[in-house]
Amino acid sequence: MIINESLNKYNKIAVVGLGLSGLSALRLLTFLGKDIYLVNQGAVETWPAIEDSSCIKARVVQDEACNILGEMDLIILSPGMSKELPLFSKATCPIWCEIELAYKFADAPILGVTGTNGKTTVVSFLEECGKQDPTGDYFVGGNIGTPFCDYIYERMSGEREPAQGIILELSSFQLNLIDEFQCDVAGLLNLTFSHGERYDDLKTYGQDKFEIFKNMANQGIAFLPNDLEVKNEYAIRNEHQLDLSIGKVKEELSEVIDIMKLKIYGEHNLVNTYFVYLMWDAFTGNIKAFQKACDVFNGVEYRLQMIKQDKGQYFFNDAKSTNWEATLTALNGVKELGNVELIIGGQLRGHGDNQLEKLLPFKDQIKRILFFGESGKVLSELNFEIESEYFENLDDIFKAGFNADVILFSPAFPSFDQYANYVKRGEHFTKLALT
Numbered sequence: 001m002i003i004n005e006s007l008n009k010y011n012k013i014a015v016v017g018l019g020l021s022g023l024s025a026l027r028l029l030t031f032l033g034k035d036i037y038l039v040n041q042g043a044v045e046t047w048p049a050i051e052d053s054s055c056i057k058a059r060v061v062q063d064e065a066c067n068i069l070g071e072m073d074l075i076i077l078s079p080g081m082s083k084e085l086p087l088f089s090k091a092t093c094p095i096w097c098e099i100e101l102a103y104k105f106a107d108a109p110i111l112g113v114t115g116t117n118g119k120t121t122v123v124s125f126l127e128e129c130g131k132q133d134p135t136g137d138y139f140v141g142g143n144i145g146t147p148f149c150d151y152i153y154e155r156m157s158g159e160r161e162p163a164q165g166i167i168l169e170l171s172s173f174q175l176n177l178i179d180e181f182q183c184d185v186a187g188l189l190n191l192t193f194s195h196g197e198r199y200d201d202l203k204t205y206g207q208d209k210f211e212i213f214k215n216m217a218n219q220g221i222a223f224l225p226n227d228l229e230v231k232n233e234y235a236i237r238n239e240h241q242l243d244l245s246i247g248k249v250k251e252e253l254s255e256v257i258d259i260m261k262l263k264i265y266g267e268h269n270l271v272n273t274y275f276v277y278l279m280w281d282a283f284t285g286n287i288k289a290f291q292k293a294c295d296v297f298n299g300v301e302y303r304l305q306m307i308k309q310d311k312g313q314y315f316f317n318d319a320k321s322t323n324w325e326a327t328l329t330a331l332n333g334v335k336e337l338g339n340v341e342l343i344i345g346g347q348l349r350g351h352g353d354n355q356l357e358k359l360l361p362f363k364d365q366i367k368r369i370l371f372f373g374e375s376g377k378v379l380s381e382l383n384f385e386i387e388s389e390y391f392e393n394l395d396d397i398f399k400a401g402f403n404a405d406v407i408l409f410s411p412a413f414p415s416f417d418q419y420a421n422y423v424k425r426g427e428h429f430t431k432l433a434l435t
Contacts (some may be wrong), residue, residue: 002162004104004105005028006104007032007104009073010074010093011034011035011073011268012034012035012057012071012072012073012074013029013034013035013036013037013073013074013075013076013077014036014038014039014065014068014069014071014072014074014075014076015036015037015038015039015079016038016039016040016062016065016069016075016076016078016081016087017039017078017080017081018040018042018047018048018078019078019080019147019224020077021079021097021098021147022040022076022078022098022145023048023050023147024098024147024148024150025076025101025147025149025154026038026050026161027051027052027149027150027387028101028102028149028152028153028156029055029076029101030054030056031054031153031156031157031299034055034274035055035057035333036056036057036256036380037058037059037060037068037072038050038056038058038059038060038063038090039060039061039062039065039068039069040059040061041061041062041335042061044059044061045178046202046370046392047059054428055358059132059288060343062087063090063352064251065087065268066086066087066088066089066090067086067090067403069087069090069091070090070092070131071292072091072093073092073093074093074094074096075088075091075094075095075096076096076097076101077096077097078097079093079097079143079173079174079176079177080173081127081177082175082176082198083177084229084370085169089319091348094179094254095177096177096178096179097174097177097178098147098148098149099148099168099170099177099178099181100178100179100180100181100254101149102147102148102149102151102152103157103178103181103182104179104180105152105156106152106166107155107163108139108162108163108164108165108166109165109166109184109185110165110166110167110168110182110183110184110185111126111165111166111167111168111183111185111186111279111282111283112168112170112183112185112186112187112212113126113167113168113169113170113183113186113187113189113190113275113279114171114175114186114187114188114189114193114209114212115172115187115188115190115191115209116171116189116190116192116194116209116323116325116326116330117189117190117192117268117323117325117326118142118189118190118268118271118275118329119144119169119170119171119189120144120169120300120303120320120337121159121264121269121272121300121303122187122272122276122279123140123144123167123168123169124144124297124300125272125273125276125293125297125298126140126167126276126279126386127140127167127282128293128296128297128401129276129284129286129289129293130167130281130289130426131163131293132288132289132290132292132293132296133230133284133286133289134166135164135286136163136164136165137161137164137305138163138164138167139151139163139165139167140164140167140168141166141167141168141169141172142168142169142170142174143168143169143170143171143174144169148166148168151163151166151203151286154401155245156328164386164404165283166246168183170212172198172199172205172208172209173198173208174245175209175212175411176208176211178211178214179214181215181217182215182216182219182220183212183220184219184220184221184282184283185220185221185222185223185279186212186213186216186220186221187220187222187223187224187275187278187279188209188210188212188213188222188223188224188225188228188232189225189271189272190225190274190325191205191206191209191228191230191294191323192323193231193352194322194323194325194424195323195349196349196350196351196352197349197350197351197352200351202229203230204278204289206228206229206230207230207298210230210232210233210234211279213232213234213236213239214234216234216236217234217236218234218237219237219238220236220238220262221238221240221282222236222238222239222240223240223242223275223278223282224239224240224242225241225242225244225278226241226242226243226244227244235236240278242274242278244268244271244274245268246271248381249271252272252274252277252355253270253274253277254271256277256287256291257273257277257290257291257294258408259273261294261295262294262297263296263297263298263299263334264297264298264299264304265299265304265306266304266329266330266332266333266334267332267333267383268329268332268333269299269304269333270328271286273294275292275317276293277290282433294393300320301426302317302318302319302320302422302423302425302426303318303320303321304316304317304318304329304330304333304334305317305318305426307368307429307430307433308433308434312338312405313402313404313405313406313407314334314338314405314406314407314409315409316330316334316406316407316408316409316410317409317426317433318330318408318409318410318411319409319411319415319422319425319426319427319429320422320426321410321411321412322346322411322413322414322415322422323412323413324355324358325411326410326412327342327344327410327411327412328358328359328362330408331359331362331365331366331408331410334406334408335362335365337405337406338366338404339365339366339367339371339404339405340362340366340367340404340405340407340409341366341367341368341370341402341403341404341406341407342359342366342368342369342406342408342410342411343369343370343372343394343397343407343409343410343411344369344370344371344375344376344379344410344411344412345371345372345373345374345375345376345377345379345411345412346373346374346375346376346411346412346413346415346416346417346418346425347373347374347375347413347415347416347417348374348375348378348413348417349413349414353375353378353379353413354378354379354382356379356382356384356386359383359386360386363385363386366386366388367373367403367404368386368387368388368403368404369384369386369387369388369389369390370388370391370397371389371390371391372390372391372393372394372396372397373392373393373411373413373417374413374417374418375412375413375416375417376390376391377390392430393418394409394428394429396430398432398433409429411425
C-alpha cells in the first residue's frame with residue numbers, strides 16, 4: 001500500500017472536467033475516500049457514467065460552479081481548461097492536474113518528456129525500449145494513452161506490481177498545473193510557438209514548458225537544445241544543453257547504432273532518436289535495450305506515417321500535426337522523395353493562424369497546397385506565391401486526384417472543425433488513401 005499523508009489536509013476536492021484524466025483522478029480519489037464535487041460542462045444527465053459514486057457529494061454544472069469552487073480544499077483540473085478562467089475567481093486552494101495528484105504517491109523513478117513536437121514519438125520509442133528491457137516493467141502514460149492516476153490506483157488496489165520506471169509525456173497545459181512534481185530525468189525536445197488559443201507569445205508558452213525542470217535544481221538529469229529562443233530560468237545542477245545539428249547527431253548515434261537501419265523517416269526523427277538514446281541511457285543505462293528498440297520501432301501512427309507507395313507515389317499521413325512547426329518538420333522529412341502536394345487545414349485557433357510564409361523555403365519542393373476545412377478556406381483566400389486550391393473536405397481532395405511524387409497530409413491545425421480528434425482525422429485519410 002502506497003502511503004502519502006500530505007493529502008490528508010485536502011478533504012473537499014473538486015474534479016473539474018470529466019475527460020480521461022478527470023475520470024482517472026475521480027477513481028483514485030474515491031479509493032482514498034475523499035469528499036468529491038464534480039464539475040463539468042452540459043446537463044448532468046449527459047455526463048459520463050460513474051462506476052462508483054459513493055464519495056460524490058455534488059454534481060455541479062460548470063456555469064454555476066464558481067461559488068462552490070471557492071469552498072474547496074483542492075481542485076483537480078482538466079489540462080484542457082485554464083486556471084485563469086473566471087470560473088476559478090473565488091478559488092483560494094491549490095489547483096492541480098492529475099499528474100500532480102498521482103505524483104504524491106509515485107513509487108518509481110520518473111522520466112518526463114515535453115516539447116512542441118515529437119513528444120509522442122519519443123515517448124513511444126522509450127516505451128519500446130522498455131519492452132526490450134528484460135529487467136523490469138515500465139509504466140508509460142500522461143498526455144499519451146493512460147493517465148498517471150491509473151497507475152497509482154492499480155498499485156494501491158493491488159492490481160499491479162511496482163513499475164521499474166515511470167515514463168510520462170507532458171504537455172504545457174499539464175505542466176502549468178504542477179506543484180511539487182519532479183522528474184529524475186527530463187527532456188525538452190524543442191520549443192516553437194504553439195497553442196495560440198491559450199498563449200500570447202513564445203515566452204509565455206515556453207515558461208510552461210520549462211516547468212518540467214522547476215523542481216530539479218539539486219537532483220535529476222535534464223536534456224534540452226542549446227539554441228532555444230527562450231531561456232530556461234531554472235538552475236539545474238545536471239543540465240545537458242545539446243548540439244542538435246544533424247552532423248553532430250549522426251556522429252553520436254553512429255557510435256551505438258546503424259542509423260541506416262532505423263525504420264522512421266526524416267532528420268527530425270534522427271534528433272528524436274538521439275533524445276531517446278540520451279534519456280534512456282541516463283534513466284536505465286541499458287544501451288542493449290535501446291539498440292534492440294531501434295531495430296523494431298516503426299514510429300507513431302499518424303506522425304509522418306507512410307501509408308502506401310503506389311506507382312512511384314508516396315502517401316504520408318501526418319494527421320497528428322496541429323501546428324506549423326510540425327508541418328515544416330514533415331516537409332523536411334520527405335524532402336528526398338520528390339515534389340509534394342501538401343494538404344493543410346483544420347480548426348482556426350484565432351491567433352497565429354496565418355504562417356504561410358514559413359512554407360517559402362520549401363516553395364521549390366511544394367508543387368501545390370491543397371487547403372480544406374475552416375482554416376483552409378481562410379488561407380486559400382490570401383495572396384500567396386505557391387499554387388493552391390481549396391476543397392471543403394478530404395473526400396473532395398481525393399475525388400480531384402493528385403499529381404505529385406509525395407502526397408503529404410500534414411494539416412498544421414487542430415481537427416475539431418470536422419473531426420472528434422486527430423485520430424479520427426488520420427483514420428479518414430488512411431481509409432481514403434487505401435481505397
